[in-house]
Amino acid sequence: MIMKCVSCGINVEVQNNWVQFKCPSCGESEVVRCEKCKLVGNTYKCGKCGFEGP
Numbered sequence: 321m322i323m324k325c326v327s328c329g330i331n332v333e334v335q336n337n338w339v340q341f342k343c344p345s346c347g348e349s350e351v352v353r354c355e356k357c358k359l360v361g362n363t364y365k366c367g368k369c370g371f372e373g374p
């Protein structure tokens with residue numbers, strides 16, 4: 321399954337360390353982040369409401 325990391329924008333096969341959750345702001349958009357972005361604490365941005373978070 322190929323997913324796109326919303327932080328760094330790369331398309332990578334999802335592995336165990338990927339995190340996926342609903343946007344805490346609007347609760348509609350799925351936020352996907354790769355292990356690298358999680359480690360370095362890159363921000364993500366919701367594609368729906370524009371919410372940015374760590």
Ligand SMILES: [Zn+2]
Nearest residue numbers: 325328354357
């Ligand atoms: Zn990433």
Ligand SMILES: [Zn+2]
Nearest residue numbers: 343346366369
């Ligand atoms: Zn949102």
